[in-house]
Amino acid sequence: SQKIEQNSEALNIQEGKTATLTCNYTNYSPAYLQWYRQDPGRGPVFLLLIRENEKEKRKERLKVTFDTTLKQSLFHITASQPADSATYLCALAGGRGGGNKLTFGTGTQLKVEL
Amino acid sequence: NAGVTQTPKFQVLKTGQSMTLQCAQDMNHEYMSWYRQDPGMGLRLIHYSVGAGITDQGEVPNGYNVSRSTTEDFPLRLLSAAPSQTSVYFCASSRGTAGELFFGEGSRLTVL
Numbered sequence: 426s427q428k429i430e431q432n433s434e435a436l437n438i439q440e441g442k443t444a445t446l447t448c449n450y451t452n453y454s455p456a457y458l459q460w461y462r463q464d465p466g467r468g469p470v471f472l473l474l475i476r477e478n479e480k481e482k483r484k485e486r487l488k489v490t491f492d493t494t495l496k497q498s499l500f501h502i503t504a505s506q507p508a509d510s511a512t513y514l515c516a517l518a519g520g521r522g523g524g525n526k527l528t529f530g531t532g533t534q535l536k537v538e539l
Numbered sequence: 540n541a542g543v544t545q546t547p548k549f550q551v552l553k554t555g556q557s558m559t560l561q562c563a564q565d566m567n568h569e570y571m572s573w574y575r576q577d578p579g580m581g582l583r584l585i586h587y588s589v590g591a592g593i594t595d596q597g598e599v600p601n602g603y604n605v606s607r608s609t610t611e612d613f614p615l616r617l618l619s620a621a622p623s624q625t626s627v628y629f630c631a632s633s634r635g636t637a638g639e640l641f642f643g644e645g646s647r648l649t650v651l
Binding site: 429433456457459461466467468469470471474514516518519526527528529530531532 | 543572574579580581582583584587597598629631636637638639640641642643644645
C-alpha cells in the first residue's frame with residue numbers, strides 16, 4: 426500500500442538558519458506533490474506544488490525539490506523566523522494509483538528559536 | 540470571500556446519535572473533500588466529490604455518508620456516531636483535482 430513518511434520528531438533550529446524537512450514515499454508514483462503549513466487549531470494552508478517533471482520550485486524563502494528516483498521531496502525554509510514555527514505536511518496525488526485523492530503525510534513540527 | 544466555512548466548530552455526541560457536519564465554499568470549486576485528522580495518523584480522506592451529483596469514497600468512508608446537490612455545499616453525515624469517530628474533521632475544496640486545497644477551520648467532534 427502507499428506510504429508517506431515524514432519525520433515525526435520535531436525539528437528545532439535557530440532563527441536565521443535553513444530548515445530542511447523530508448518527505449519520503451513508497452509504493453507510489455505520484456504526478457505531483459504539495460506542501461502545506463498547519464498551525465495549532467487551524468486548517469492546513471497550501472504552500473507549494475511541484476510536478477513529477479519538475480526538479481525544484483521556489484517561492485520567496487521556500488524551496489521544494491522532488492526526486493522521483495529517490496522517491497523523496499525536500500522542503501527548505503531559508504532565513505527561518507520564529508513565525509515559521511508550525512507543522513508542515515506533504516501530500517501526494519495523481520499518477521499511477523493516485524487518481525483524484527490527495528494523500529497526506531503525518532507532518533513534521535518545526536520550531537524556530539530566537 | 541469567506542472561502543470554506545465549516546459548522547459547527549465543536550460538537551459533543553453520545554454513541555448512536557446522528558449529526559451532519561456542514562461545509563460550504565463560495566469559490567465555485569468543483570472538487571470538495573472531507574478529511575479527518577487524528578494524532579499520529581495525519582489527514583485521512585473520508586469522501587470526496589468532483590462535482591454536483593458525483594461523490595466517491597476515500598480511505599476511511601465507513602460510518603459516513605455524503606451528498607453533493609449543489610456546487611457550494613458538501614455535508615458529511617454520521618448516521619450512528621461511535622467513539623472511534625472522535626476526531627477533528629476538515630472540509631476542503633479546490634478548482635480541480637490537481638489544484639491546491641483550501642481548507643476550512645475544522646470541526647472538533649467528541650463522541651462519548
